[in-house]
Amino acid sequence: xxxxxxxxxxxxxxxxxxxxxxxxxxxxxxxxxxxxxxxxxxxxxxxxxxxxxxxxxxxxxxxxxxxxxxxxxxxxxxxxxxxxxxxxxxxxxxxxxxxxxxxxxxxxxxxxxxxxxxxxxxxxxxxxxxxxxxxxxxxxxxxxxxxxxxxxxxxxxxxxxxxxxxxxxxxxxxxxxxxxxxxxxxxxxxxxxxxxxxxxxx
Numbered sequence: 391x392x393x394x395x396x397x398x399x400x401x402x403x404x405x406x407x408x409x410x411x412x413x414x415x416x417x418x419x420x421x422x423x424x425x426x427x428x429x430x431x432x433x434x435x436x437x438x439x440x441x442x443x444x445x446x447x448x449x450x451x452x453x454x455x456x457x458x459x460x461x462x463x464x465x466x467x468x469x470x471x472x473x474x475x476x477x478x479x480x481x482x483x484x485x486x487x488x489x490x491x492x493x494x495x496x497x498x499x500x501x502x503x504x505x506x507x508x509x510x511x512x513x514x515x516x517x518x519x520x521x522x523x524x525x526x527x528x529x530x531x532x533x534x535x536x537x538x539x540x541x542x543x544x545x546x547x548x549x550x551x552x553x554x555x556x557x558x559x560x561x562x563x564x565x566x567x568x569x570x571x572x573x574x575x576x577x578x579x580x581x582x583x584x585x586x587x588x589x590x591x592x
Contacts (some may be wrong), residue, residue: 412445415588420581422454426428427470428588429571441590446572448512448545448586455579456517457550459500461508462527464563465540465571472573473506474539478512478561487552493550496579504564508575511543511559516550522584523547525557531567537564 525545
């Protein structure tokens with residue numbers, strides 16, 4: 391016997407459903423790319439009121455330049471400008487390959503207090519052939535014209551100094567205009583390789 395709440399099946403035959411579904415929208419693959427951008431209405435990208443939550447996944451992001459950072463920014467004018475004002479926080483957990491140097495802490499130099507620059511998501515990524523970083527970014531209700539635009543990100547990094555680290559970034563774009571484009575790029579050099587996929591979550 392199933393459990394139904396407000397017309398939605400929650401439990402049925404031992405399976406549990408919490409509702410919602412994830413829909414693949416677009417995949418971009420870097421090849422010495424200066425930027426990777428997702429603009430609503432361009433190249434089959436959907437970034438509007440169709441979904442209240444969007445998920446970007448990063449797979450093996452590899453930099454051209456050693457020890458650089460990888461970040462993102464938002465646009466309210468279809469990508470003409472990527473300069474949404476942001477208030478954010480940033481912290482990390484890390485450990486060296488040789489077993490030394492483990493720790494966790496707030497990294498205040500990588501957050502924003504009402505600033506328009508790119509928000510760092512990964513740092514400092516190594517450019518050795520076996521080094522790359524992966525993770526994800528959630529962007530909530532970007533099409534809202536009432537509320538600010540919350541986001542949060544977790545990434546797993548292979549650093550240039552042989553540290554494994556996990557970086558946490560979260561905050562909000564302080565705008566009540568609809569965000570209709572998102573850009574990803576390195577602080578220095580190109581994105582040598584890697585995939586970024588966009589999903590909509592119902």
